[in-house]
């Protein structure tokens with residue numbers, strides 16, 4: 460599983476990059492707008508935190524293929540490293556993807572809600588497709604089922620495109636996606652934390668501490 464952090468909050472990125480096996484950061488225009496600060500210093504700081512080898516996915520704000528390609532080149536030039544331009548699925552986006560593929564610029568095709576969109580994006584050369592799990596669940600669409608179908612279709616056609624499931628609102632959605640072989644997920648820091656939290660784990664650790672301290676007090680192993 461490839462874990463990516465879905466935020467532009469620098470404190471959260473710093474924390475999660477240190478404590479979790481993170482492969483990168485994704486943003487979209489809403490996430491950037493939430494940070495409400497200058498665009499370039501923000502994305503350059505994200506790159507500085509995660510380093511050049513981790514993935515940085517930044518979404519284009521352009522609508523036609525030529526402008527999308529130009530913007531992707533500009534962002535890649537400025538942020539460097541492992542960069543993927545996020546492009547919403549559509550005719551112009553597909554045209555841009557085919558051009559970017561030739562230029563060697565990574566593409567994540569986003570705002571995916573159906574397997575037919577995902578397969579078309581993959582055939583155009585997208586490196587990742589990003590289905591929106593929770594937004595599908597919100598309309599009784601079963602986001603995880605859509606992810607499962609996309610994973611299986613990409614496998615059937617031998618596509619190297621990976622599924623980057625997105626738009627999660629709880630840990631169970633991530634768990635279900637992992638169960639159907641989803642290659643990667645992008646989640647908030649809250650969800651990352653939920654994925655490793657369990658009250659039984661807390662109780663087990665409390666029990667170990669109580670038993671140890673009951674016999675050895677404050678001594679640690681190095682004190683013996």
Ligand code: E4P
Nearest residue numbers: 465485486487594625626627
């Ligand atoms: C990926 O980066 C998507 O843009 C994002 O996960 C969408 O999440 P939302 O449905 O919470 O806005």
